[in-house]
Amino acid sequence: MAELVFFSGTMDCGKSTLALQMHHNHAARGRDGVLFTRQDRAGTATISSRLGLTRHACEVGDTTDFWAEVVTRRTQGRPVDYLVADEAQFYTAEQVEQLARVVDELDADVFAFGITTDFRARLFPGSARLVELADRVEVLQVRALCWCGARATHNARTVGGAMVVEGAQVVVGDVGASGSQVGYEVLCRRHHVRRMTAATARAVHAHADAVLFEQDA
Numbered sequence: 001m002a003e004l005v006f007f008s009g010t011m012d013c014g015k016s017t018l019a020l021q022m023h024h025n026h027a028a029r030g031r032d033g034v035l036f037t038r039q040d041r042a043g044t045a046t047i048s049s050r051l052g053l054t055r056h057a058c059e060v061g062d063t064t065d066f067w068a069e070v071v072t073r074r075t076q077g078r079p080v081d082y083l084v085a086d087e088a089q090f091y092t093a094e095q096v097e098q099l100a101r102v103v104d105e106l107d108a109d110v111f112a113f114g115i116t117t118d119f120r121a122r123l124f125p126g127s128a129r130l131v132e133l134a135d136r137v138e139v140l141q142v143r144a145l146c147w148c149g150a151r152a153t154h155n156a157r158t159v160g161g162a163m164v165v166e167g168a169q170v171v172v173g174d175v176g177a178s179g180s181q182v183g184y185e186v187l188c189r190r191h192h193v194r195r196m197t198a199a200t201a202r203a204v205h206a207h208a209d210a211v212l213f214e215q216d217a
């Protein structure tokens with residue numbers, strides 16, 4: 001029986017890598033799959049992994065209808081055994097419902113990949129619907145780590161290394177941004193709540209060292 005599986009985690013935990021690996025493994029066994037993504041960092045119609053793999057994919061837009069995408073291909077003679085759906089946090093709730101219908105009524109597997117929450121630790125609409133509808137939610141095995149060494153569970157948006165909590169929900173970007181660029185950093189909940197990024201922690205420690213030095217002098 002076909003399944004809707006949501007592979008979820010923070011940014012930079014290996015979701016796109018796993019998406020391309022799963023596609024490879026299924027395709028290697030003769031299964032027919034279609035890759036989808038939305039607003040990948042590497043550009044339109046691309047699934048990119050930080051390990052260096054990239055593949056062409058169909059770009060999802062507001063009007064994409066997954067039901068129609070599968071039916072059209074099947075009408076043209078393609079079997080379409082599975083869909084890989086990357087950056088699924090950016091899909092609409094309706095599109096996730098279409099994915100569930102593809103599983104239930106067209107018997108195609110859907111492997112969806114995405115971050116669960118945004119920089120304010122709020123669910124993205126697409127991820128919320130996936131959590132509600134998926135047969136399984138799989139948390140990736142590779143642990144992304146907070147600067148303190150604890151498991152990173154949250155995504156922080158940063159400007160010049162400092163965490164920001166105002167702004168649009170969707171701003172495409174990457175971890176490891178430098179200078180005054182908008183970027184992202186994965187943190188444990190404790191440090192996300194305290195807005196303590198690696199740069200902030202370094203600054204706090206440097207300040208504490210300077211105070212101790214002055215006291216000793």
Ligand SMILES: Nc1ncnc2c1ncn2[C@@H]1O[C@H](COP(=O)(O)OP(=O)(O)O)[C@@H](O)[C@H]1O
Binds near residue numbers: 012016051
């Ligand atoms: N230079 C590197 N050497 C080895 N592994 C790396 C390197 N850069 C990134 N990675 C791995 O790639 C993972 C990110 O993979 P990716 O599929 O791009 O993540 P996601 O789609 O979840 O954002 C990192 O967690 C890390 O394990």
Ligand SMILES: Cc1cn([C@H]2C[C@H](O)[C@@H](COP(=O)(O)O)O2)c(=O)[nH]c1=O
Binds near residue numbers: 012171174
């Ligand atoms: C937290 C957060 C992230 N984004 C964007 C930033 C990236 O372009 C993607 C996540 O990609 P990844 O492959 O999982 O690294 O999402 C965003 O738009 N808003 C946010 O709050």
